[in-house]
Amino acid sequence: MSIRMTDVSFHYDRKNPVLEHCSFHMKPGEIVALIGKSGSGKSTMLRLISGLEAPNEGTIYVLDQVVADQQVDKKPNERQVGMVFQDYALFPHLTVKQNVRYGISHLRKEDQEILIQEMLELVGLLDKINKYPHELSGGQQQRVALARALARKPKVLLLDEPFSNLDASLRIQIRNDLSLILKKQEISCLFATHDIHDARHFAHRIIHLADGRIVSDEKCL
Ligand SMILES: Nc1ncnc2c1ncn2[C@@H]1O[C@H](COP(=O)(O)OP(=O)(O)O)[C@@H](O)[C@H]1O
Ligand SMILES: [Mg+2]
Structure with a gap:
Protein backbone atom coordinates (compact mmCIF):
# COMPACT_ATOMS: atom_id res chain seq x y z
CA MET A 1 0.00 0.00 0.00
CA SER A 2 1.21 3.53 -0.65
CA ILE A 3 -0.74 5.13 2.20
CA ARG A 4 -2.65 3.44 4.98
CA MET A 5 -4.42 5.07 7.92
CA THR A 6 -5.96 3.00 10.65
CA ASP A 7 -8.30 4.47 13.20
CA VAL A 8 -6.70 7.91 13.14
CA SER A 9 -8.11 10.63 15.37
CA PHE A 10 -6.80 14.16 15.69
CA HIS A 11 -7.63 17.46 17.39
CA TYR A 12 -5.84 20.80 17.51
CA ASP A 13 -7.63 21.44 20.80
CA ARG A 14 -9.39 18.87 22.91
CA LYS A 15 -12.86 20.35 22.67
CA ASN A 16 -12.92 20.29 18.87
CA PRO A 17 -12.03 16.96 17.30
CA VAL A 18 -11.09 17.40 13.63
CA LEU A 19 -10.73 13.74 12.57
CA GLU A 20 -12.36 10.82 14.34
CA HIS A 21 -11.46 7.17 13.74
CA CYS A 22 -10.51 7.60 10.09
CA SER A 23 -9.29 4.53 8.18
CA PHE A 24 -8.48 4.09 4.51
CA HIS A 25 -5.72 2.85 2.25
CA MET A 26 -4.37 3.59 -1.22
CA LYS A 27 -2.68 1.28 -3.68
CA PRO A 28 0.54 2.20 -5.53
CA GLY A 29 -0.20 4.47 -8.48
CA GLU A 30 -3.70 5.23 -7.28
CA ILE A 31 -5.09 8.78 -7.44
CA VAL A 32 -7.55 9.53 -4.68
CA ALA A 33 -9.56 12.70 -4.10
CA LEU A 34 -10.32 13.86 -0.59
CA ILE A 35 -13.50 15.83 -0.80
CA GLY A 36 -15.44 17.75 1.84
CA LYS A 37 -16.66 21.21 2.81
CA SER A 38 -14.30 23.91 3.96
CA GLY A 39 -13.23 23.07 7.52
CA SER A 40 -13.98 19.35 7.18
CA GLY A 41 -10.35 18.38 7.85
CA LYS A 42 -8.92 17.77 4.35
CA SER A 43 -5.76 19.83 4.85
CA THR A 44 -5.33 18.38 8.33
CA MET A 45 -5.42 14.87 6.89
CA LEU A 46 -2.64 15.78 4.44
CA ARG A 47 -0.62 17.45 7.22
CA LEU A 48 -0.86 14.27 9.29
CA ILE A 49 0.37 12.09 6.42
CA SER A 50 3.24 14.45 5.57
CA GLY A 51 4.29 14.72 9.22
CA LEU A 52 3.41 18.34 9.98
CA GLU A 53 0.98 17.13 12.67
CA ALA A 54 0.93 13.93 14.73
CA PRO A 55 -2.20 11.82 15.30
CA ASN A 56 -3.67 11.58 18.81
CA GLU A 57 -4.75 8.03 18.06
CA GLY A 58 -4.20 5.50 15.32
CA THR A 59 -1.41 4.60 12.91
CA ILE A 60 -0.26 6.07 9.59
CA TYR A 61 1.80 4.00 7.15
CA VAL A 62 3.60 5.22 4.04
CA LEU A 63 4.88 2.54 1.65
CA ASP A 64 4.02 -0.09 4.28
CA GLN A 65 6.18 1.53 6.96
CA VAL A 66 4.81 3.10 10.12
CA VAL A 67 5.49 6.84 9.92
CA ALA A 68 3.27 7.87 12.83
CA ASP A 69 1.64 6.20 15.82
CA GLN A 70 1.84 6.62 19.60
CA GLN A 71 5.56 5.77 19.61
CA VAL A 72 6.77 6.76 16.14
CA ASP A 73 6.75 10.23 14.56
CA LYS A 74 8.99 10.33 11.52
CA LYS A 75 10.11 13.75 10.35
CA PRO A 76 8.52 15.06 7.13
CA ASN A 77 11.75 14.69 5.13
CA GLU A 78 12.08 11.04 6.19
CA ARG A 79 8.70 10.04 4.80
CA GLN A 80 9.20 9.83 1.01
CA VAL A 81 6.13 12.00 0.66
CA GLY A 82 5.96 15.11 -1.51
CA MET A 83 3.50 17.84 -0.63
CA VAL A 84 2.28 20.88 -2.53
CA PHE A 85 0.50 23.37 -0.31
CA GLN A 86 -2.46 25.43 -1.29
CA ASP A 87 -0.90 28.83 -0.56
CA TYR A 88 2.60 30.25 -0.24
CA ALA A 89 3.74 27.49 -2.53
CA LEU A 90 6.92 29.23 -3.74
CA PRO A 154 8.46 10.99 -4.08
CA LYS A 155 6.48 7.78 -4.44
CA VAL A 156 3.56 9.51 -2.78
CA LEU A 157 2.37 13.00 -3.62
CA LEU A 158 -0.04 15.05 -1.51
CA LEU A 159 -1.69 18.05 -3.13
CA ASP A 160 -3.84 20.58 -1.29
CA GLU A 161 -6.44 22.12 -3.60
CA PRO A 162 -4.10 21.88 -6.61
CA PHE A 163 -6.57 23.30 -9.12
CA SER A 164 -8.01 26.20 -7.17
CA ASN A 165 -6.98 29.65 -8.41
CA LEU A 166 -6.84 28.36 -11.99
CA ASP A 167 -9.21 29.37 -14.74
CA ALA A 168 -11.20 26.69 -16.51
CA SER A 169 -8.92 25.97 -19.47
CA LEU A 170 -5.73 25.98 -17.43
CA ARG A 171 -7.42 23.74 -14.91
CA ILE A 172 -8.12 21.10 -17.54
CA GLN A 173 -4.62 21.40 -18.98
CA ILE A 174 -2.89 21.00 -15.61
CA ARG A 175 -5.20 18.15 -14.65
CA ASN A 176 -4.24 16.30 -17.84
CA ASP A 177 -0.51 17.08 -17.61
CA LEU A 178 -0.43 15.92 -14.02
CA SER A 179 -2.26 12.67 -14.80
CA LEU A 180 0.41 11.82 -17.36
CA ILE A 181 3.28 12.72 -15.04
CA LEU A 182 1.88 10.63 -12.19
CA LYS A 183 1.36 7.67 -14.47
CA LYS A 184 4.80 7.98 -16.06
CA GLN A 185 6.59 8.18 -12.71
CA GLU A 186 4.26 5.68 -10.97
CA ILE A 187 3.38 8.11 -8.20
CA SER A 188 0.35 7.71 -5.93
CA CYS A 189 -1.50 10.91 -5.26
CA LEU A 190 -3.92 12.02 -2.56
CA PHE A 191 -5.39 15.44 -3.26
CA ALA A 192 -7.78 17.64 -1.33
CA THR A 193 -10.53 19.47 -3.16
CA HIS A 194 -13.95 20.93 -2.50
CA ASP A 195 -14.78 20.60 -6.20
CA ILE A 196 -16.59 17.41 -7.20
CA HIS A 197 -15.79 17.98 -10.89
CA ASP A 198 -12.03 18.04 -10.23
CA ALA A 199 -12.45 14.92 -8.13
CA ARG A 200 -14.39 13.04 -10.80
CA HIS A 201 -12.08 14.06 -13.64
CA PHE A 202 -8.79 13.42 -11.95
CA ALA A 203 -9.20 10.65 -9.36
CA HIS A 204 -9.67 6.91 -9.49
CA ARG A 205 -11.48 7.08 -6.18
CA ILE A 206 -13.21 9.67 -4.03
CA ILE A 207 -13.14 9.75 -0.24
CA HIS A 208 -15.70 12.04 1.34
CA LEU A 209 -14.99 13.70 4.69
CA ALA A 210 -17.77 15.15 6.83
CA ASP A 211 -17.88 15.96 10.55
CA GLY A 212 -14.43 14.48 11.04
CA ARG A 213 -15.33 11.10 9.58
CA ILE A 214 -14.96 9.30 6.28
CA VAL A 215 -18.58 9.03 5.20
CA SER A 216 -18.03 7.42 1.80
CA ASP A 217 -15.27 5.89 -0.30
CA GLU A 218 -16.23 5.21 -3.90
CA LYS A 219 -14.62 4.36 -7.20
CA CYS A 220 -14.93 6.81 -10.11
CA LEU A 221 -16.17 5.56 -13.44
N1 LIG B 1 -3.47 25.26 13.00
C1 LIG B 1 -4.73 25.11 13.46
N2 LIG B 1 -5.03 25.35 14.76
C2 LIG B 1 -6.29 25.18 15.22
N3 LIG B 1 -7.34 24.77 14.47
C3 LIG B 1 -7.09 24.54 13.17
C4 LIG B 1 -5.79 24.69 12.58
N4 LIG B 1 -5.86 24.36 11.26
C5 LIG B 1 -7.15 24.03 11.04
N5 LIG B 1 -7.90 24.12 12.18
C6 LIG B 1 -9.32 23.79 12.30
O1 LIG B 1 -9.46 22.41 11.98
C7 LIG B 1 -10.63 22.19 11.19
C8 LIG B 1 -10.25 21.52 9.87
O2 LIG B 1 -9.48 22.42 9.11
P1 LIG B 1 -8.82 22.04 7.72
O3 LIG B 1 -8.12 20.74 7.88
O4 LIG B 1 -8.03 23.20 7.29
O5 LIG B 1 -10.10 21.82 6.79
P2 LIG B 1 -10.25 21.90 5.19
O6 LIG B 1 -8.90 21.78 4.59
O7 LIG B 1 -11.16 20.75 4.85
O8 LIG B 1 -10.91 23.21 4.88
C9 LIG B 1 -11.30 23.53 11.04
O9 LIG B 1 -12.28 23.65 12.03
C10 LIG B 1 -10.18 24.51 11.28
O10 LIG B 1 -10.66 25.70 11.81
MG1 LIG C 1 -7.85 23.05 3.32
Missing part, protein backbone atom coordinates in the same frame (compact mmCIF):
# COMPACT_ATOMS: atom_id res chain seq x y z
CA PHE A 91 9.63 31.32 -2.12
CA PRO A 92 9.10 34.79 -3.64
CA HIS A 93 12.75 35.85 -3.35
CA LEU A 94 14.04 32.79 -5.22
CA THR A 95 13.95 32.18 -8.97
CA VAL A 96 12.15 29.24 -10.50
CA LYS A 97 15.43 27.35 -10.67
CA GLN A 98 16.32 28.13 -7.05
CA ASN A 99 12.84 27.12 -5.92
CA VAL A 100 13.14 23.72 -7.60
CA ARG A 101 16.67 23.30 -6.25
CA TYR A 102 15.48 23.94 -2.71
CA GLY A 103 14.36 20.38 -1.95
CA ILE A 104 17.35 18.66 -3.58
CA SER A 105 20.28 20.69 -2.24
CA HIS A 106 21.70 17.53 -0.64
CA LEU A 107 22.45 16.08 -4.12
CA ARG A 108 25.63 16.65 -6.14
CA LYS A 109 25.60 19.90 -8.09
CA GLU A 110 25.63 18.11 -11.48
CA ASP A 111 22.72 15.90 -10.44
CA GLN A 112 20.81 18.95 -9.22
CA GLU A 113 21.24 20.64 -12.60
CA ILE A 114 20.01 17.60 -14.51
CA LEU A 115 16.98 17.13 -12.26
CA ILE A 116 16.02 20.81 -12.41
CA GLN A 117 16.10 20.72 -16.22
CA GLU A 118 14.14 17.46 -16.31
CA MET A 119 11.42 18.57 -13.93
CA LEU A 120 10.94 21.98 -15.53
CA GLU A 121 10.70 20.32 -18.91
CA LEU A 122 8.11 17.93 -17.51
CA VAL A 123 5.88 20.80 -16.38
CA GLY A 124 6.63 22.82 -19.54
CA LEU A 125 8.41 25.73 -17.89
CA LEU A 126 12.03 25.40 -18.94
CA ASP A 127 11.83 28.84 -20.56
CA LYS A 128 10.92 30.43 -17.18
CA ILE A 129 13.89 29.00 -15.30
CA ASN A 130 15.35 32.37 -14.30
CA LYS A 131 12.07 34.17 -13.60
CA TYR A 132 10.77 35.06 -10.15
CA PRO A 133 7.36 33.82 -8.94
CA HIS A 134 5.74 37.27 -9.32
CA GLU A 135 6.63 37.20 -13.04
CA LEU A 136 4.54 34.04 -13.54
CA SER A 137 0.81 33.38 -13.72
CA GLY A 138 -0.98 31.47 -10.96
CA GLY A 139 -1.01 28.32 -13.03
CA GLN A 140 2.68 28.57 -13.84
CA GLN A 141 3.51 29.07 -10.16
CA GLN A 142 1.50 25.98 -9.33
CA ARG A 143 3.46 24.00 -11.90
CA VAL A 144 6.77 25.20 -10.43
CA ALA A 145 5.60 24.05 -7.00
CA LEU A 146 4.78 20.71 -8.55
CA ALA A 147 8.20 20.50 -10.23
CA ARG A 148 9.82 21.22 -6.87
CA ALA A 149 7.85 18.40 -5.21
CA LEU A 150 8.50 15.96 -8.08
CA ALA A 151 12.26 16.68 -8.12
CA ARG A 152 12.55 14.83 -4.84
CA LYS A 153 11.19 11.71 -6.59
Whole structure:
Protein backbone atom coordinates (compact mmCIF):
# COMPACT_ATOMS: atom_id res chain seq x y z
CA MET A 1 0.00 0.00 0.00
CA SER A 2 1.21 3.53 -0.65
CA ILE A 3 -0.74 5.13 2.20
CA ARG A 4 -2.65 3.44 4.98
CA MET A 5 -4.42 5.07 7.92
CA THR A 6 -5.96 3.00 10.65
CA ASP A 7 -8.30 4.47 13.20
CA VAL A 8 -6.70 7.91 13.14
CA SER A 9 -8.11 10.63 15.37
CA PHE A 10 -6.80 14.16 15.69
CA HIS A 11 -7.63 17.46 17.39
CA TYR A 12 -5.84 20.80 17.51
CA ASP A 13 -7.63 21.44 20.80
CA ARG A 14 -9.39 18.87 22.91
CA LYS A 15 -12.86 20.35 22.67
CA ASN A 16 -12.92 20.29 18.87
CA PRO A 17 -12.03 16.96 17.30
CA VAL A 18 -11.09 17.40 13.63
CA LEU A 19 -10.73 13.74 12.57
CA GLU A 20 -12.36 10.82 14.34
CA HIS A 21 -11.46 7.17 13.74
CA CYS A 22 -10.51 7.60 10.09
CA SER A 23 -9.29 4.53 8.18
CA PHE A 24 -8.48 4.09 4.51
CA HIS A 25 -5.72 2.85 2.25
CA MET A 26 -4.37 3.59 -1.22
CA LYS A 27 -2.68 1.28 -3.68
CA PRO A 28 0.54 2.20 -5.53
CA GLY A 29 -0.20 4.47 -8.48
CA GLU A 30 -3.70 5.23 -7.28
CA ILE A 31 -5.09 8.78 -7.44
CA VAL A 32 -7.55 9.53 -4.68
CA ALA A 33 -9.56 12.70 -4.10
CA LEU A 34 -10.32 13.86 -0.59
CA ILE A 35 -13.50 15.83 -0.80
CA GLY A 36 -15.44 17.75 1.84
CA LYS A 37 -16.66 21.21 2.81
CA SER A 38 -14.30 23.91 3.96
CA GLY A 39 -13.23 23.07 7.52
CA SER A 40 -13.98 19.35 7.18
CA GLY A 41 -10.35 18.38 7.85
CA LYS A 42 -8.92 17.77 4.35
CA SER A 43 -5.76 19.83 4.85
CA THR A 44 -5.33 18.38 8.33
CA MET A 45 -5.42 14.87 6.89
CA LEU A 46 -2.64 15.78 4.44
CA ARG A 47 -0.62 17.45 7.22
CA LEU A 48 -0.86 14.27 9.29
CA ILE A 49 0.37 12.09 6.42
CA SER A 50 3.24 14.45 5.57
CA GLY A 51 4.29 14.72 9.22
CA LEU A 52 3.41 18.34 9.98
CA GLU A 53 0.98 17.13 12.67
CA ALA A 54 0.93 13.93 14.73
CA PRO A 55 -2.20 11.82 15.30
CA ASN A 56 -3.67 11.58 18.81
CA GLU A 57 -4.75 8.03 18.06
CA GLY A 58 -4.20 5.50 15.32
CA THR A 59 -1.41 4.60 12.91
CA ILE A 60 -0.26 6.07 9.59
CA TYR A 61 1.80 4.00 7.15
CA VAL A 62 3.60 5.22 4.04
CA LEU A 63 4.88 2.54 1.65
CA ASP A 64 4.02 -0.09 4.28
CA GLN A 65 6.18 1.53 6.96
CA VAL A 66 4.81 3.10 10.12
CA VAL A 67 5.49 6.84 9.92
CA ALA A 68 3.27 7.87 12.83
CA ASP A 69 1.64 6.20 15.82
CA GLN A 70 1.84 6.62 19.60
CA GLN A 71 5.56 5.77 19.61
CA VAL A 72 6.77 6.76 16.14
CA ASP A 73 6.75 10.23 14.56
CA LYS A 74 8.99 10.33 11.52
CA LYS A 75 10.11 13.75 10.35
CA PRO A 76 8.52 15.06 7.13
CA ASN A 77 11.75 14.69 5.13
CA GLU A 78 12.08 11.04 6.19
CA ARG A 79 8.70 10.04 4.80
CA GLN A 80 9.20 9.83 1.01
CA VAL A 81 6.13 12.00 0.66
CA GLY A 82 5.96 15.11 -1.51
CA MET A 83 3.50 17.84 -0.63
CA VAL A 84 2.28 20.88 -2.53
CA PHE A 85 0.50 23.37 -0.31
CA GLN A 86 -2.46 25.43 -1.29
CA ASP A 87 -0.90 28.83 -0.56
CA TYR A 88 2.60 30.25 -0.24
CA ALA A 89 3.74 27.49 -2.53
CA LEU A 90 6.92 29.23 -3.74
CA PHE A 91 9.63 31.32 -2.12
CA PRO A 92 9.10 34.79 -3.64
CA HIS A 93 12.75 35.85 -3.35
CA LEU A 94 14.04 32.79 -5.22
CA THR A 95 13.95 32.18 -8.97
CA VAL A 96 12.15 29.24 -10.50
CA LYS A 97 15.43 27.35 -10.67
CA GLN A 98 16.32 28.13 -7.05
CA ASN A 99 12.84 27.12 -5.92
CA VAL A 100 13.14 23.72 -7.60
CA ARG A 101 16.67 23.30 -6.25
CA TYR A 102 15.48 23.94 -2.71
CA GLY A 103 14.36 20.38 -1.95
CA ILE A 104 17.35 18.66 -3.58
CA SER A 105 20.28 20.69 -2.24
CA HIS A 106 21.70 17.53 -0.64
CA LEU A 107 22.45 16.08 -4.12
CA ARG A 108 25.63 16.65 -6.14
CA LYS A 109 25.60 19.90 -8.09
CA GLU A 110 25.63 18.11 -11.48
CA ASP A 111 22.72 15.90 -10.44
CA GLN A 112 20.81 18.95 -9.22
CA GLU A 113 21.24 20.64 -12.60
CA ILE A 114 20.01 17.60 -14.51
CA LEU A 115 16.98 17.13 -12.26
CA ILE A 116 16.02 20.81 -12.41
CA GLN A 117 16.10 20.72 -16.22
CA GLU A 118 14.14 17.46 -16.31
CA MET A 119 11.42 18.57 -13.93
CA LEU A 120 10.94 21.98 -15.53
CA GLU A 121 10.70 20.32 -18.91
CA LEU A 122 8.11 17.93 -17.51
CA VAL A 123 5.88 20.80 -16.38
CA GLY A 124 6.63 22.82 -19.54
CA LEU A 125 8.41 25.73 -17.89
CA LEU A 126 12.03 25.40 -18.94
CA ASP A 127 11.83 28.84 -20.56
CA LYS A 128 10.92 30.43 -17.18
CA ILE A 129 13.89 29.00 -15.30
CA ASN A 130 15.35 32.37 -14.30
CA LYS A 131 12.07 34.17 -13.60
CA TYR A 132 10.77 35.06 -10.15
CA PRO A 133 7.36 33.82 -8.94
CA HIS A 134 5.74 37.27 -9.32
CA GLU A 135 6.63 37.20 -13.04
CA LEU A 136 4.54 34.04 -13.54
CA SER A 137 0.81 33.38 -13.72
CA GLY A 138 -0.98 31.47 -10.96
CA GLY A 139 -1.01 28.32 -13.03
CA GLN A 140 2.68 28.57 -13.84
CA GLN A 141 3.51 29.07 -10.16
CA GLN A 142 1.50 25.98 -9.33
CA ARG A 143 3.46 24.00 -11.90
CA VAL A 144 6.77 25.20 -10.43
CA ALA A 145 5.60 24.05 -7.00
CA LEU A 146 4.78 20.71 -8.55
CA ALA A 147 8.20 20.50 -10.23
CA ARG A 148 9.82 21.22 -6.87
CA ALA A 149 7.85 18.40 -5.21
CA LEU A 150 8.50 15.96 -8.08
CA ALA A 151 12.26 16.68 -8.12
CA ARG A 152 12.55 14.83 -4.84
CA LYS A 153 11.19 11.71 -6.59
CA PRO A 154 8.46 10.99 -4.08
CA LYS A 155 6.48 7.78 -4.44
CA VAL A 156 3.56 9.51 -2.78
CA LEU A 157 2.37 13.00 -3.62
CA LEU A 158 -0.04 15.05 -1.51
CA LEU A 159 -1.69 18.05 -3.13
CA ASP A 160 -3.84 20.58 -1.29
CA GLU A 161 -6.44 22.12 -3.60
CA PRO A 162 -4.10 21.88 -6.61
CA PHE A 163 -6.57 23.30 -9.12
CA SER A 164 -8.01 26.20 -7.17
CA ASN A 165 -6.98 29.65 -8.41
CA LEU A 166 -6.84 28.36 -11.99
CA ASP A 167 -9.21 29.37 -14.74
CA ALA A 168 -11.20 26.69 -16.51
CA SER A 169 -8.92 25.97 -19.47
CA LEU A 170 -5.73 25.98 -17.43
CA ARG A 171 -7.42 23.74 -14.91
CA ILE A 172 -8.12 21.10 -17.54
CA GLN A 173 -4.62 21.40 -18.98
CA ILE A 174 -2.89 21.00 -15.61
CA ARG A 175 -5.20 18.15 -14.65
CA ASN A 176 -4.24 16.30 -17.84
CA ASP A 177 -0.51 17.08 -17.61
CA LEU A 178 -0.43 15.92 -14.02
CA SER A 179 -2.26 12.67 -14.80
CA LEU A 180 0.41 11.82 -17.36
CA ILE A 181 3.28 12.72 -15.04
CA LEU A 182 1.88 10.63 -12.19
CA LYS A 183 1.36 7.67 -14.47
CA LYS A 184 4.80 7.98 -16.06
CA GLN A 185 6.59 8.18 -12.71
CA GLU A 186 4.26 5.68 -10.97
CA ILE A 187 3.38 8.11 -8.20
CA SER A 188 0.35 7.71 -5.93
CA CYS A 189 -1.50 10.91 -5.26
CA LEU A 190 -3.92 12.02 -2.56
CA PHE A 191 -5.39 15.44 -3.26
CA ALA A 192 -7.78 17.64 -1.33
CA THR A 193 -10.53 19.47 -3.16
CA HIS A 194 -13.95 20.93 -2.50
CA ASP A 195 -14.78 20.60 -6.20
CA ILE A 196 -16.59 17.41 -7.20
CA HIS A 197 -15.79 17.98 -10.89
CA ASP A 198 -12.03 18.04 -10.23
CA ALA A 199 -12.45 14.92 -8.13
CA ARG A 200 -14.39 13.04 -10.80
CA HIS A 201 -12.08 14.06 -13.64
CA PHE A 202 -8.79 13.42 -11.95
CA ALA A 203 -9.20 10.65 -9.36
CA HIS A 204 -9.67 6.91 -9.49
CA ARG A 205 -11.48 7.08 -6.18
CA ILE A 206 -13.21 9.67 -4.03
CA ILE A 207 -13.14 9.75 -0.24
CA HIS A 208 -15.70 12.04 1.34
CA LEU A 209 -14.99 13.70 4.69
CA ALA A 210 -17.77 15.15 6.83
CA ASP A 211 -17.88 15.96 10.55
CA GLY A 212 -14.43 14.48 11.04
CA ARG A 213 -15.33 11.10 9.58
CA ILE A 214 -14.96 9.30 6.28
CA VAL A 215 -18.58 9.03 5.20
CA SER A 216 -18.03 7.42 1.80
CA ASP A 217 -15.27 5.89 -0.30
CA GLU A 218 -16.23 5.21 -3.90
CA LYS A 219 -14.62 4.36 -7.20
CA CYS A 220 -14.93 6.81 -10.11
CA LEU A 221 -16.17 5.56 -13.44
N1 LIG B 1 -3.47 25.26 13.00
C1 LIG B 1 -4.73 25.11 13.46
N2 LIG B 1 -5.03 25.35 14.76
C2 LIG B 1 -6.29 25.18 15.22
N3 LIG B 1 -7.34 24.77 14.47
C3 LIG B 1 -7.09 24.54 13.17
C4 LIG B 1 -5.79 24.69 12.58
N4 LIG B 1 -5.86 24.36 11.26
C5 LIG B 1 -7.15 24.03 11.04
N5 LIG B 1 -7.90 24.12 12.18
C6 LIG B 1 -9.32 23.79 12.30
O1 LIG B 1 -9.46 22.41 11.98
C7 LIG B 1 -10.63 22.19 11.19
C8 LIG B 1 -10.25 21.52 9.87
O2 LIG B 1 -9.48 22.42 9.11
P1 LIG B 1 -8.82 22.04 7.72
O3 LIG B 1 -8.12 20.74 7.88
O4 LIG B 1 -8.03 23.20 7.29
O5 LIG B 1 -10.10 21.82 6.79
P2 LIG B 1 -10.25 21.90 5.19
O6 LIG B 1 -8.90 21.78 4.59
O7 LIG B 1 -11.16 20.75 4.85
O8 LIG B 1 -10.91 23.21 4.88
C9 LIG B 1 -11.30 23.53 11.04
O9 LIG B 1 -12.28 23.65 12.03
C10 LIG B 1 -10.18 24.51 11.28
O10 LIG B 1 -10.66 25.70 11.81
MG1 LIG C 1 -7.85 23.05 3.32
